[in-house]
Amino acid sequence: MTVLSVNVNKIAVLRNSRGGREPDVVRAARACLDAGAHGITVHPRPDARHVRADDVYALAELTREYGVEFNLEGNPFAPPRAGYPGFLALCEQVRPAQATLVPDGDAQLTSDHGFDFARDATALRPLVAQLKAMHCRVSLFADADGEDPDDMRRAAAIGADRIELYTGPYAEAHAAGDAAPMLARFAAAARRAQTAGMAVNAGHDLSQDNLGDFLAAVPNVQEVSIGHALIGEALYAGLEATVRRYLAILATV
Numbered sequence: 084m085t086v087l088s089v090n091v092n093k094i095a096v097l098r099n100s101r102g103g104r105e106p107d108v109v110r111a112a113r114a115c116l117d118a119g120a121h122g123i124t125v126h127p128r129p130d131a132r133h134v135r136a137d138d139v140y141a142l143a144e145l146t147r148e149y150g151v152e153f154n155l156e157g158n159p160f161a162p163p164r165a166g167y168p169g170f171l172a173l174c175e176q177v178r179p180a181q182a183t184l185v186p187d188g189d190a191q192l193t194s195d196h197g198f199d200f201a202r203d204a205t206a207l208r209p210l211v212a213q214l215k216a217m218h219c220r221v222s223l224f225a226d227a228d229g230e231d232p233d234d235m236r237r238a239a240a241i242g243a244d245r246i247e248l249y250t251g252p253y254a255e256a257h258a259a260g261d262a263a264p265m266l267a268r269f270a271a272a273a274r275r276a277q278t279a280g281m282a283v284n285a286g287h288d289l290s291q292d293n294l295g296d297f298l299a300a301v302p303n304v305q306e307v308s309i310g311h312a313l314i315g316e317a318l319y320a321g322l323e324a325t326v327r328r329y330l331a332i333l334a335t336v
Protein backbone atom coordinates (compact mmCIF):
# COMPACT_ATOMS: atom_id res chain seq x y z
CA MET A 84 0.00 0.00 0.00
CA THR A 85 1.14 3.53 -0.68
CA VAL A 86 1.58 5.61 2.47
CA LEU A 87 0.81 9.30 2.86
CA SER A 88 3.35 11.67 4.37
CA VAL A 89 1.85 15.13 4.82
CA ASN A 90 4.17 18.05 4.11
CA VAL A 91 3.36 20.86 6.56
CA ASN A 92 5.64 23.53 5.06
CA LYS A 93 2.63 25.62 4.07
CA ILE A 94 1.36 25.87 7.65
CA ALA A 95 4.67 27.54 8.47
CA VAL A 96 4.25 29.92 5.52
CA LEU A 97 1.00 31.21 7.05
CA ARG A 98 2.53 31.42 10.52
CA ASN A 99 5.60 33.29 9.28
CA SER A 100 3.47 35.83 7.43
CA ARG A 101 2.53 37.34 10.82
CA GLY A 102 5.25 36.10 13.13
CA GLY A 103 4.11 34.51 16.37
CA ARG A 104 3.10 30.88 16.72
CA GLU A 105 -0.20 30.52 14.85
CA PRO A 106 -1.12 28.50 12.93
CA ASP A 107 0.89 26.01 14.92
CA VAL A 108 2.89 23.61 12.76
CA VAL A 109 2.99 20.87 15.39
CA ARG A 110 -0.74 21.11 16.07
CA ALA A 111 -1.44 20.83 12.34
CA ALA A 112 0.87 17.83 12.02
CA ARG A 113 -0.83 16.21 15.01
CA ALA A 114 -4.23 16.71 13.34
CA CYS A 115 -2.92 15.00 10.19
CA LEU A 116 -1.59 12.06 12.19
CA ASP A 117 -4.83 11.82 14.21
CA ALA A 118 -6.68 11.59 10.89
CA GLY A 119 -4.50 8.64 9.89
CA ALA A 120 -1.61 10.12 7.90
CA HIS A 121 1.33 7.76 7.95
CA GLY A 122 4.05 10.33 8.38
CA ILE A 123 5.13 13.95 8.25
CA THR A 124 7.41 15.62 5.73
CA VAL A 125 9.11 19.00 5.88
CA HIS A 126 11.56 20.66 3.57
CA PRO A 127 13.39 23.33 5.57
CA ARG A 128 15.03 25.84 3.27
CA PRO A 129 18.13 27.83 4.19
CA ASP A 130 16.23 31.10 3.69
CA ALA A 131 13.75 29.98 6.41
CA ARG A 132 10.79 30.81 4.18
CA HIS A 133 8.67 28.21 5.98
CA VAL A 134 9.70 25.56 8.50
CA ARG A 135 12.75 26.43 10.58
CA ALA A 136 15.18 24.34 12.57
CA ASP A 137 13.06 24.63 15.74
CA ASP A 138 10.05 23.23 13.82
CA VAL A 139 12.20 20.33 12.66
CA TYR A 140 13.15 19.53 16.27
CA ALA A 141 9.52 19.73 17.43
CA LEU A 142 8.22 17.59 14.55
CA ALA A 143 10.93 15.00 15.14
CA GLU A 144 9.64 14.71 18.70
CA LEU A 145 6.01 14.50 17.55
CA THR A 146 6.68 11.77 15.00
CA ARG A 147 8.61 9.82 17.65
CA GLU A 148 5.61 10.17 19.96
CA TYR A 149 3.30 8.74 17.25
CA GLY A 150 5.81 6.15 16.08
CA VAL A 151 5.51 7.30 12.46
CA GLU A 152 7.99 8.23 9.77
CA PHE A 153 9.61 11.65 9.75
CA ASN A 154 10.78 12.53 6.25
CA LEU A 155 13.25 15.40 6.15
CA GLU A 156 13.91 16.90 2.74
CA GLY A 157 16.66 19.27 1.71
CA ASN A 158 19.65 20.17 -0.36
CA PRO A 159 22.76 18.57 1.16
CA PHE A 160 25.02 21.01 -0.70
CA ALA A 161 23.47 24.22 0.66
CA PRO A 162 25.92 25.77 3.15
CA PRO A 163 24.83 26.46 6.74
CA ARG A 164 23.80 29.99 7.62
CA ALA A 165 22.27 31.80 10.59
CA GLY A 166 19.26 29.75 11.72
CA TYR A 167 19.99 26.88 9.33
CA PRO A 168 22.65 24.43 10.44
CA GLY A 169 22.77 22.61 7.09
CA PHE A 170 20.88 19.54 5.95
CA LEU A 171 23.28 16.88 7.20
CA ALA A 172 23.66 18.63 10.55
CA LEU A 173 19.87 18.67 10.92
CA CYS A 174 19.74 14.97 10.08
CA GLU A 175 22.48 14.29 12.61
CA GLN A 176 20.45 16.15 15.24
CA VAL A 177 17.03 14.57 14.64
CA ARG A 178 17.82 11.28 12.85
CA PRO A 179 14.79 11.27 10.53
CA ALA A 180 13.57 7.86 9.37
CA GLN A 181 13.99 9.12 5.83
CA ALA A 182 16.27 11.79 4.38
CA THR A 183 15.21 12.97 0.93
CA LEU A 184 17.94 14.85 -0.92
CA VAL A 185 16.69 17.55 -3.28
CA PRO A 186 18.84 19.75 -5.56
CA ASP A 187 17.08 23.05 -4.91
CA GLY A 188 18.33 26.59 -4.55
CA ASP A 189 17.15 29.74 -2.77
CA ALA A 190 16.23 31.34 -6.07
CA GLN A 191 13.77 28.57 -6.86
CA LEU A 192 10.17 29.23 -5.86
CA THR A 193 9.93 25.53 -5.09
CA SER A 194 11.68 22.29 -6.07
CA ASP A 195 11.60 22.02 -9.84
CA HIS A 196 13.98 19.25 -10.91
CA GLY A 197 15.75 16.13 -9.76
CA PHE A 198 19.46 15.33 -9.58
CA ASP A 199 21.65 14.73 -12.60
CA PHE A 200 22.94 11.39 -11.34
CA ALA A 201 25.84 11.19 -13.81
CA ARG A 202 27.11 14.64 -12.84
CA ASP A 203 26.28 14.58 -9.11
CA ALA A 204 27.29 11.00 -8.24
CA THR A 205 30.76 11.76 -6.89
CA ALA A 206 29.50 14.53 -4.62
CA LEU A 207 26.42 12.62 -3.46
CA ARG A 208 28.01 9.25 -2.67
CA PRO A 209 29.82 10.23 0.58
CA LEU A 210 26.80 12.20 1.82
CA VAL A 211 24.50 9.25 1.24
CA ALA A 212 26.98 7.06 3.13
CA GLN A 213 27.00 9.53 6.05
CA LEU A 214 23.20 9.56 6.20
CA LYS A 215 23.03 5.79 6.13
CA ALA A 216 25.56 5.67 8.97
CA MET A 217 22.98 7.77 10.88
CA HIS A 218 20.44 5.00 10.08
CA CYS A 219 18.41 7.22 7.78
CA ARG A 220 16.76 5.68 4.74
CA VAL A 221 18.00 7.79 1.83
CA SER A 222 15.83 8.89 -1.05
CA LEU A 223 17.04 10.99 -4.02
CA PHE A 224 14.76 13.41 -5.86
CA ALA A 225 14.64 12.27 -9.48
CA ASP A 226 13.25 13.48 -12.78
CA ALA A 227 11.05 10.93 -14.45
CA ASP A 228 10.09 12.66 -17.66
CA GLY A 229 13.37 11.87 -19.44
CA GLU A 230 14.27 8.64 -21.12
CA ASP A 231 17.84 8.01 -19.95
CA PRO A 232 17.93 4.22 -19.59
CA ASP A 233 20.80 4.45 -17.07
CA ASP A 234 19.44 7.14 -14.70
CA MET A 235 18.12 4.83 -12.01
CA ARG A 236 21.06 2.43 -12.20
CA ARG A 237 23.27 5.48 -11.49
CA ALA A 238 21.09 6.52 -8.55
CA ALA A 239 21.30 3.02 -7.09
CA ALA A 240 25.09 3.03 -7.51
CA ILE A 241 25.22 6.20 -5.37
CA GLY A 242 23.76 4.11 -2.55
CA ALA A 243 20.17 5.38 -2.48
CA ASP A 244 17.48 3.19 -0.96
CA ARG A 245 14.73 5.02 -2.79
CA ILE A 246 14.11 7.67 -5.35
CA GLU A 247 11.36 10.24 -5.15
CA LEU A 248 9.87 10.84 -8.58
CA TYR A 249 9.43 14.60 -9.11
CA THR A 250 5.77 14.68 -10.13
CA GLY A 251 5.52 18.38 -11.11
CA PRO A 252 5.57 17.63 -14.86
CA TYR A 253 2.92 14.93 -14.39
CA ALA A 254 0.66 17.34 -12.46
CA GLU A 255 0.99 19.92 -15.25
CA ALA A 256 0.19 17.37 -17.93
CA HIS A 257 -2.80 16.12 -15.92
CA ALA A 258 -4.14 19.65 -15.52
CA ALA A 259 -3.79 20.12 -19.28
CA GLY A 260 -5.81 16.95 -19.88
CA ASP A 261 -2.90 15.10 -21.46
CA ALA A 262 -1.50 12.84 -18.76
CA ALA A 263 -1.18 9.53 -20.63
CA PRO A 264 2.26 10.03 -22.26
CA MET A 265 3.69 11.41 -19.01
CA LEU A 266 2.26 8.54 -16.99
CA ALA A 267 3.96 6.08 -19.35
CA ARG A 268 7.30 7.81 -18.70
CA PHE A 269 6.77 7.80 -14.94
CA ALA A 270 5.79 4.13 -14.95
CA ALA A 271 8.91 3.29 -16.96
CA ALA A 272 11.11 5.31 -14.58
CA ALA A 273 9.56 3.54 -11.57
CA ARG A 274 10.24 0.16 -13.17
CA ARG A 275 13.85 1.14 -13.94
CA ALA A 276 14.32 2.16 -10.29
CA GLN A 277 12.77 -1.05 -9.00
CA THR A 278 14.88 -3.15 -11.36
CA ALA A 279 17.94 -1.31 -10.01
CA GLY A 280 16.94 -2.36 -6.49
CA MET A 281 15.38 0.86 -5.19
CA ALA A 282 11.90 1.55 -3.90
CA VAL A 283 9.90 4.45 -5.30
CA ASN A 284 8.38 7.49 -3.63
CA ALA A 285 6.65 10.34 -5.43
CA GLY A 286 5.84 13.94 -4.73
CA HIS A 287 5.28 17.49 -5.86
CA ASP A 288 1.97 19.03 -6.82
CA LEU A 289 0.06 15.83 -6.23
CA SER A 290 -3.57 16.53 -5.35
CA GLN A 291 -6.92 14.82 -4.85
CA ASP A 292 -7.52 15.45 -8.53
CA ASN A 293 -4.40 13.78 -9.93
CA LEU A 294 -3.29 11.26 -7.28
CA GLY A 295 -5.57 8.35 -8.19
CA ASP A 296 -4.61 8.32 -11.87
CA PHE A 297 -0.93 8.48 -10.91
CA LEU A 298 -1.07 5.53 -8.54
CA ALA A 299 -3.17 3.49 -10.94
CA ALA A 300 -0.50 3.88 -13.64
CA VAL A 301 2.79 3.88 -11.74
CA PRO A 302 3.60 0.54 -10.10
CA ASN A 303 4.41 0.02 -6.43
CA VAL A 304 4.77 3.59 -5.19
CA GLN A 305 5.72 3.24 -1.52
CA GLU A 306 5.04 6.78 -0.35
CA VAL A 307 3.58 10.03 -1.56
CA SER A 308 4.47 13.28 0.19
CA ILE A 309 1.84 15.95 -0.34
CA GLY A 310 1.70 19.48 0.99
CA HIS A 311 0.72 22.41 -1.18
CA ALA A 312 -2.56 21.06 -2.57
CA LEU A 313 -3.53 19.25 0.62
CA ILE A 314 -3.12 22.31 2.83
CA GLY A 315 -4.97 24.44 0.27
CA GLU A 316 -7.86 21.96 0.07
CA ALA A 317 -7.95 21.83 3.87
CA LEU A 318 -8.91 25.52 3.93
CA TYR A 319 -12.29 24.46 2.55
CA ALA A 320 -12.80 21.01 4.05
CA GLY A 321 -10.69 21.02 7.20
CA LEU A 322 -7.36 19.32 7.74
CA GLU A 323 -8.56 16.02 9.18
CA ALA A 324 -11.32 15.56 6.58
CA THR A 325 -8.87 16.35 3.80
CA VAL A 326 -6.31 13.85 5.05
CA ARG A 327 -9.07 11.22 5.19
CA ARG A 328 -9.97 11.96 1.57
CA TYR A 329 -6.37 11.32 0.54
CA LEU A 330 -6.33 8.10 2.53
CA ALA A 331 -9.53 7.04 0.77
CA ILE A 332 -7.84 7.60 -2.61
CA LEU A 333 -4.87 5.52 -1.49
CA ALA A 334 -7.21 2.76 -0.35
CA THR A 335 -8.82 2.50 -3.78
CA VAL A 336 -5.56 1.76 -5.60
Ligand SMILES: CC(=O)[C@@H](O)[C@H](O)COP(=O)(O)O
Nearest residue numbers: 092126156185193194286287
Ligand atom coordinates in the same frame (compact mmCIF):
# COMPACT_ATOMS: atom_id res chain seq x y z
C1 LIG B 1 10.82 17.99 -2.84
C2 LIG B 1 9.48 18.55 -3.06
O1 LIG B 1 8.91 18.45 -4.10
C3 LIG B 1 8.80 19.24 -1.93
O2 LIG B 1 9.55 19.31 -0.78
C4 LIG B 1 8.46 20.58 -2.34
O3 LIG B 1 9.63 21.15 -2.82
C5 LIG B 1 7.88 21.38 -1.22
O4 LIG B 1 8.74 22.40 -0.90
P1 LIG B 1 8.18 23.88 -0.77
O5 LIG B 1 7.06 23.81 0.21
O6 LIG B 1 9.35 24.65 -0.29
O7 LIG B 1 7.70 24.31 -2.13
Ligand SMILES: NCC(=O)COP(=O)(O)O
Nearest residue numbers: 090286287288308310311
Ligand atom coordinates in the same frame (compact mmCIF):
# COMPACT_ATOMS: atom_id res chain seq x y z
N1 LIG C 1 8.20 15.81 -1.64
C1 LIG C 1 7.06 16.53 -2.08
C2 LIG C 1 6.42 17.19 -0.94
O1 LIG C 1 6.81 17.02 0.19
C3 LIG C 1 5.24 18.04 -1.12
O2 LIG C 1 5.26 18.75 -2.32
P1 LIG C 1 3.98 19.68 -2.61
O3 LIG C 1 2.74 18.79 -2.46
O4 LIG C 1 3.99 20.75 -1.57
O5 LIG C 1 4.15 20.16 -4.01
